[in-house]
Amino acid sequence: EAQVTQNPRYLITVTGKKLTVTCSQNMNHEYMSWYRQDPGLGLRQIYYSMNVEVTDKGDVPEGYKVSRKEKRNFPLILESPSPNQTSLYFCASSRGQGTGGVYGYTFGSGTRLTVV
């Protein structure tokens, strides 16, 4: 089944403890992206990647890192999480480069992160 898989689904952590949220897609998509979803703010892009070893900042990159060493994986790293990073995070991928044209994005199921 074609899908984007995120892990974990739920995570509670303490301020300052480094964590990684994994994202993997099995569709050979070139473009991958991370978003965070907050009430009243919709989805805001954190980072995106046009291809292996090519990443760029989105609208809210502060406090996050990403890497794209393989085409299928695009992990999101929080080196020193803070409570304002409590949010619902989504990984997405698309065919070709960018927004996916008529195919749009394929989203993962989300990771709900709480930082205390």
Add this chain to the structure above:
Amino acid sequence: GEDVEQSLFLSVREGDSSVINCTYTDSSSTYLYWYKQEPGAGLQLLTYIFSNMDMKQDQRLTVLLNKKDKHLSLRIADTQTGDSAIYFCAESIMGFQKLVFGTGTRLLVSP
């Protein structure tokens, strides 16, 4: 800057039509999208419209695009309780490099 706006909430009765509205800012958007998010799930692409179209119909869904006013709407005919979800409009900007999402409209369908 880029901004996509939607009303936050819509409540309808089962069998009625629902109309969800969206305004966007980037006149160069090539594609505009509607995504649906059910509770506890990621977003799923519902439909899209290409920027040179005024209307697109897909079964119960009708998308209307007014480029002059930068207004996009999604009409759901014969709304069912299973249509209860959050609906996001999104515009593609910088060619295809980025999707900007609206704040989402929560649709509640009552029996």
